[in-house]
Amino acid sequence: MNKFFIAFDLETTGLSLQSDRIIEIGAIAFEGGKPVEEFSMLVNPSRPIPAAATAVNGITNEMVANAPDEKQALESLLEFFDRYSNHKLLFVGHNANFDFSFLRNALNRQGITRSFTYFDTLYASRSLIKGLPNYKQGTVAEHLAIENEQAHRASSDALVCGKILLQLAPHSKKDPDEFVLEPKNIPNPDEMAVCAYFQKMLLANGAYSRDLTYYKNSNGYITISSLYEIARFKFSRKGHYFIVEKSALRNSDMPTEDCTASEGGSALSRVFFTHPEQLSSVQEYFYLKYREVCINRDTYFDSFPSEKDRYLNQLEDMLQLSIKDMNQLINTLDLIPSEPVPSIKKKAGIESVRSFV
Known part of the structure; x- marks a missing residue:
């Protein structure tokens, strides 16, 4: 297999996507069938590491005490990924849904949305290797005579995962792309109809459709x-x-209802609706949030022009809504507003923004 890919693994404080945190990240870039660069970083989870987690991976509170926090670690990881932005990025993991769900949740906490296309060696090994007692990474690696020098440490596990893929690929009659899992990040049609109404509400007040992307995370948000x-x-x-x-x-x-800690805490509320037209009472709030995001985005792009180019290229793989699709989706809503989406009365300081595209 000569394709470029990045093998990826995380160590965490536990198995809960909501309450647990990343404590180590490992990523190995492979090209031409060989590892060419390694990313390895401990992460301070800002909470004690349970003894049960330490018993598995050997990572202690003392080891992460001076490590980068989640935000710093993720920024470094994305810089590593972006060095290979000239490639079509394919990621590889063993039970990849777990690792990439954790990664997406962490990115979401930092207000960053990214999509990942990944190959799951757990899924592939179950299909291509018959008769193993289980398909844990260690069992598969032992069967393929791949040595793991430091099991349950992120970088070493990522390296082994990449080697598993390299051994499985030549024995498959299928194209390796058939084992690439479709990210479970596409909203269903009813959810997309709400996205469409939200977009129309913003557009009525001066927003641009090309500014907006949509993504469903592993928790259903x-x-x-x-x-x-x-x-x-x-x-x-x-x-x-x-x-x-x-x-x-x-x-x-x-x-309304108070948000949970994982949703952002006591300063936020859940606002319930049966039809998105009920959001008209908070549409000014959402438009101001849109403007704030656009200003912060453009400030970031002014400081890092290459990031703007990368983001524009990535937009091709992100979920967006054309005006035509937006209107068609709105017509699928159970209750169709009898009046057009209203424009807010612009107050001092509320202006339209120009799309960065």
Whole structure:
């Protein structure tokens, strides 16, 4: 297999996507069937590491005490990924959904939305190797005579994962791309209809459709972004809700509920809706959030022009809505507004922004 790929692994404080945190990141770039560069970093999780986690990976609180925090570690990791932006990035992991769900959640906490296309060696080994007692990475590696010098440490596990892929690929009658998992980050049609209405609400007040991207994370939250998060909503068993700052709800009679700590804490509320037209009472808040994100995004791009080029290239792989698709989706909503989406009365300091595209 001569394709370029990055083998990836994380060590974490536990298995909960909501409450646990990353404590080590390992990534190995492979090209021409050989490892060419390594990224390895301990991460301070800003909380004690449970003894059960230390028993597995050997990482102690003392080892991470002076390590970069989550934000710093993720910035360094993305810099590593971006050095290979001239390649079509394919990532490789063993039980990859777990690692990339953790990574996406961590990025979301920092207000960053990224999509990843990845190959799962767990899925591939189950298909290509029959009769193993289990398909843990260690079992598969032993079967293929691949030595792991430091099992359950991120960089060493990532290296082994890449070597597993290199051994599996020649024995497959399938194209390796058939084992690439489609990221589970596409909102369903009903969720996309809400995205469409939200977009139309912003466009009525001077926003640009090319500024907006949509992404569904592993916890079911749909994030509306323009590099940074603008808004977030979820279809849950309790109902459909957006996450909104409490300070924006003084003039709203929409039903609310306090957010959990993982959603952002006591300064935020869940605002429940049955049709997105009910968001009209907070549309000014969302437009101001959009403007704030655009200003922060453009300031960042002014400081790092190459990041703007990278982001524009990445837009091709992100989920966006054309005006035509937006209008078609809105027509699928159960309740179709009888009036056009209103424009907010512009107050002092509220202006339109120009699309960065």
